Amino acid sequence: MRKTLYKHRIKKRTAANQMVKPKNTPFIYGVATSAFQIEGNLEADGRTPSIWEPFCNIKDKVFEGHTGEIACDHYNQYREDVSLIDWLGVDAYRFSISWSRIFPKKHQANPEGIKFYLDLISELEQRGIKPCVTIYHWDLPIWAQQEGGWTNRKCVDWFLEYATYLFEKIGDRVTLWFTHNEPFCSGILGHTLGLHAPGYESVKEGFLAVHHLLLSHGKAVKRFREMQMIGEIGIVLSVTPLYPDTSSQADYKSTRFADAVSHRLFLEALFKGTYPKEVMTLVNRLTRGRLKLHPHDMETISEPCDFLGINYYTRGLIKTKVGGIGYSAGKPRVPVTDMGWEVVPYALKAMIERIRSEFTQIPIYITENGAAYPDFLERDFRIHDEQRVLYLKRHLEMVHAINATGGDIRGYFLWSLFDNFEWQEGYSKRFGLFYVDYKTLKRYPKDSAYFYMDYVREQKRKNNEQMP
Template sequence: MLDGTPDNGGDSASQLTFPRRFLWGASTASYQVEGGATEGGRGPSIWDVFSGLPGKIHGDATGEVACDQFHRYPEDVTIMADLGLPAYRFSVSWSRVMPDGKTVSQRGLDHYRRLVDELRGRNIEPVLTLYHWDLPQALEDEGGWLSRETADHFAEYATTVHTALSDRVGQWTTINEPFCAAFLGYGSGIHAPGHTDYASALIAAHHLLLAHGRATRALRAQATPGQEFSLALNFSPALADGHGPEHTEAARKFDGIHNRFFLDPVLGKGYPEDVLADVAHIGGLEPAIKDGDLETIAAPVDWLGVNYYAPTRVEPLDDPLAPSNCPLPGLRGMNVLPPRGRLTSFGWEQTPASLTELLRWLNWHTGGLPLIVAENGAAFDDIVDADDRIHDPDRITYLAEHLRAVHAAIDGGADVRGYLVWSLLDNFEWSMGYSKRFGIVHVDFETQRRRLKDSALFYRDVIARNAVPAGT
């Protein structure tokens, strides 16, 4: 039940009951929180190298220490338990488990064994993501996601981690947001490894999806009953600035490359024909698709991770071949407009109704595939009062409104089975360094002191009214 009150940014008349087995929790990613960059035999990842380049990250920050969860995970698990989190979604560092991307480090695996044991000991369900963008640099040196062999190495890595932890972990996600890894890492270059080539971005995207499919098949081959497999895609619904056919076409183009390009192959529908036409002038993608690839990518998943933060507003251009102001492969004849209304400190639009519509559309488009909101949250500037408390009323409002949006989607028939807030901790926010805070737990990056924000207390209360105790 979500009890909205003026203190938590909601409507006191709102009493929302979520499904009994709804999965509640919080998410993080290895490079953003772990630190311990050179400890336990860990090898460098592409983010270690990229963040070491001058001017790539705000303030020239790195994730070398981040939130130091490599050492402080018992404290963080205690915080989770105190908040009543039933689940924790985290990612494994490939270069900690395989420093060169191929050779197993038992010391690296031991770290995750300890983390999972700590979670299990506090009745917290581990939701494990195998890849959240931190490719071992050794594999990048061999071509990275532009090489088909990286998909093979990923499947081997996935089975290695699964063999070590399958007796402790039931929820497995292969890849988080291949859109970002491919298009921001190989297209716009604002993420690691920093390449700037649209054709390369399309090839990288295909190989990431291929890696997902190969890993999913390999994991299912050695799975035990009750284990579930998924991947997480980031969606941004396109909002057209008008109702004419040209506006509909602008929205189609953005939706195609941002959303359907990654979703449809996973569903067994192949790459959308309209998107293939949009990107044909770039080249690169279709030669990369080999016989059997689409069947591999379509390996069945048990649920889809839905990462949502904001919609994108678009408008048509008079010239259908004019390049877009949005640096995504294939976009021509349309522009992305500035966000409107209330914005987060990241400048993202707050439109919770778009999340409702997205979840309903996904329910229809996937044929009723179970959905879990694997990431949802917002960066805001926190307020520290004289009593050293952390106030974040805007974040509470954001979470309350988006939880209502999820509830509305469920009421509309969408099979939404969980919500994992982004993020448990303030952390290294990729190209923005430590300048943007998404956490419900405040982290002093100088001292590593953790403090609960008001949003953590709000979320604790929401979970307490809804979550089913472990073992019941």
């Protein structure tokens, strides 16, 4: 039998460790986006650049040099976009706020920047759609980066100032708050692997960025409690369950280390107040022991949250490189999406059970799940994306199967509402329920949009029939 980090999770759960969703707690269906990926209008109403503008201009970093300058023009079309969310019939909309719009300069809040989000929230409220806000989705203001960005401990205080301002201005109108989206991407992809902005390649800077991201999360949660906000607050982690490519001991060891960097670095910090030994050993060796954490940092990072957000798309296969130094991805064994990601709904179940067994029993939201496929606008202005429909159907069924065994998943946010700027992939990959013609910026519902609309309506009908 191949060794796996998840094999012991198939054991039957006992009554003592099952989480039972409280009666009459409605399951939330939603859609998700992020500011830089859809808003465009990067200089409108006083906004200043984020780290992604210069990153897009670095040769070969972003597909064909694509930028977020126009994106989906959501900044101008938000009313029409909210009407599309309403048409879907979902309960909630998860969106992020552009830090550069709110604080275009250090310590200088921008009334015009917050006005856009106040208007967006009003539009959502008028249609009965719950606003769910991601405070940080990777677009650090350039003024902060010029002073070291997330490698500078001062960035924690700048983030707290920004978060506090949002709590003050819209805190009484937001259902769910997400402090950070995928700190693995901001920290590791952005500072160690160079795949995301700011594009650095340093283990030390990657760890510092991760530590400060998590520290800023903990401080924001504390501030949220102090201000007695009415909503709930948590963080969003990316999960890609990892499996060894072969049954070899080398692949198993590589998988354990990859898991430490991808998952345990965040889960252990948030829920156990520690970092994995493997990671700290590497960091201490590379920095010759000169990197010291401040007293009480881990206590702050592990400040209790109301929920955990999970972004899930696929699993990962880990193969040790020739010579036993480092690792790479193994070849897919099942059908893949346009991103080259395997379609494996059962790996989500394995990951949720692992989180429940090893880390936390707090409620979970699936904050992103979806698939990119090469969509085409037909002559009848329809987009027949059968593969995406099947992907969504299988994953939604898996979410409910997990809940049937006590998983306590409280909601599902589909990624994404629109095709959009997909970071280093530019506009080459399409995840949306709505096809965006990037020449005209017109939106067209895909077959998957009709599927999701019908699915949500049917689930609500069933729930209403079950109500006493």
